[in-house]
Amino acid sequence: MNLDHLERRFTDISYFRPEEWHWDFDDGTTYDGQHPGVHEFPGPGEYYVCLTVSNEFAEHTWCDWVVIDSLPTSVREITTESDFRLYPNPGTGEFTIELDDPLSTSSNLTVIDMLGREVHREVVSSGMDEIQLSLSGLPSGRYAVVLRNGEVVLRGSLILLE
Structure with a gap:
């Protein structure tokens, strides 16, 4: 499957039998459910995406950076x-x-x-x-x-x- 350059596919691989899922895509949108599938970001940038899972015993949040690049004509080093x-x-x-x-x-x-x-x-x-x-x-x-x-x-x- 070819995703648009603004899209990323998300899926939950939690291992402790969650009963509730909450995704926060750091772009003003959220999703309540296990598998949000393909999410389209509003534009190039860096987004801190978080998944919070819970059951009757515990709640856990995992976050990671997702980089959405514009289609570059060249690659340059931005920071060191x-x-x-x-x-x-x-x-x-x-x-x-x-x-x-x-x-x-x-x-x-x-x-x-x-x-x-x-x-x-x-x-x-x-x-x-x-x-x-x-x-x-x-x-x-x-x-x-x-x-x-x-x-x-x-x-x-x-x-x-x-």
Whole structure:
């Protein structure tokens, strides 16, 4: 089957006999059911798709990034590891994100816990090359940090200590 470049096929392969399924495609749409089949995303981008399954004993959420590319005429490297530094890591709540180049436009900074829940979001002004991130009040653990600036998406992770 040939899928359109905006489409991806999803299926559940859970192993602990779920009774309920909830899919969140990170594009404003959701699906309640085991197999949503083919989902069409609204356009190119990166989507953090989550599946939450549950039964009478437990609930579990699994999330992963889905990249929907436009049809490229060439391939170019958008980011490198040196574009994004986060310190101190591990840290106790106050972090600094340092960028090699100032942001060309305002950007969205998102922090996601390991259950796939967005726990922090802020808009960062253009021109910034250093961002102060305060996560005091959040529980200890590992978090994903995502900075979206137009086509450029920078990802990192941090460990928050008590």
